Amino acid sequence: MNVSEQKKTRILVVDDTKVNRTILEARLKEEGYEVTCAPDGRIALELLGLAQESPSPNLDDYGAILLDIMMPEIDGLEVLRKVRERFSSLELPVIMATAKNESVDIVEALRAGANDYVTKPTDMGVLKARLETHLKLRHYHADLRRAHHSLVSAARAESIAHLAAGVAHEIRNPLAQIRMAAPPLRKLVGDDPGGRVLLDVLENAVDRADQVVARLMETSKDEALQVVPTDLNTLVTWSATVLEAELESHGIQCELRLAKDLPNARLSPPEMQQALIQVILNASQATEPGGTVTVTTRSRILESSPPVDSRSGNRLRKGDLVEEVVIEDNGPGVSEDKIGAIFDPFFTTKPTGAALGLGLTLVRKFMSLQGGHVTVANRMDVRGLRVTLTVAAARNLRTHV
Ligand SMILES: Nc1ncnc2c1ncn2[C@@H]1O[C@H](COP(=O)(O)OP(=O)(O)O)[C@@H](O)[C@H]1O
Ligand SMILES: [Mg+2]
Structure with a gap:
């Protein structure tokens, strides 16, 4: 070079x-x-x-x-x-x-x-030679880091993609056959109440298995997201509205504390909304009826560089202006020995049948594809979990000369 x-x-x-x-x-x-x-x-x-x-x-x-x-x-x-x-x-x-x-x-x-x-x-000759050497090293180092990083995430994504494709192939077809067999079976069963209940169970089970496959396939998709300047408060309000009926039916309130004059954030609205919904749902599931889930938006300057996990080209660094959504509940929180595992595919502490354990896996992936990240921590002052979704502000504060 x-x-x-x-x-x-x-x-x-x-x-x-x-x-x-x-x-x-x-x-x-x-x-x-x-x-x-x-x-x-x-x-x-x-x-x-x-x-x-x-x-x-x-x-x-x-x-x-x-x-x-x-x-x-x-x-x-x-x-x-x-x-x-x-x-x-x-x-x-x-x-x-x-x-x-x-x-x-x-x-x-x-x-x-x-x-x-x-x-x-x-001596310009000496300076030129030294500059070239160090610029070359810098360039190779940056290349190496990028390559290493994308290799690690690619390997992880690929293994899940591989599994998902296998599962989809092996399970989707037999599932479809079972589903197709249900209507003629219903006819055969006629008015027999026991038979009808069994068929309901069967169809529900097929739906669930189908959902797992669909979610897995979503988790393994690794397409580039279109990140656009977006008003975070509007997106948060929207997501809360989508969940309103669901939360109300469980007697849970969702309280929004939206920062005033929040600048636009760099995010992909469909994925950010999915991430918000997953996290708010988790929070509400951890909350007793009559309780409240709090959703706060804010912007701040990053005090330290987050660990490299971003699959997008723009990773966040110490000193960047970021926008955050903080979701807090008063549930039991997560014990310290489990907190490292909650992003793993299929990790769930909910009763079998009630959850897939893919919600946070998807949240982490979506945040990283947007160049942001997600962190979880038990709350210090009170009981409960705090989940923070972080994305870059659209306005670039970095000094351009
Ligand atoms: N707000 C929360 N409070 C307590 N535990 C939580 C919370 N959010 C997530 N978890 C834990 O993380 C696990 C994984 O969450 P997730 O990936 O969304 O899967 P699922 O909700 O299907 O179990 C949950 O089963 C639960 O143990
Ligand atoms: Mg969940």
């Missing part, structure tokens, strides 16, 4: 001497890079989204940083340390620029996670 193949790579040049910035900018542009200059550490951190006021770091804007060590106020080492709190040396390479007599600083910088250094006055 040469520079022309990664035309748009932007280098952030941080140097407090104007003439250095001007020369480096001109020379790097000649080499085909885009360049942004920062005259001090504070502005560099702001541009990277690492300053206090702009809590949304942006990994995608810069390919590498060329960072002067000696600068007034926030020096290069301090900038480097802040960068390394968020980005690894493979995610965002940093090359230090130092005067010849600063070898102590160089050692310290390398220890603090600098990828490399160049001495001033900068």
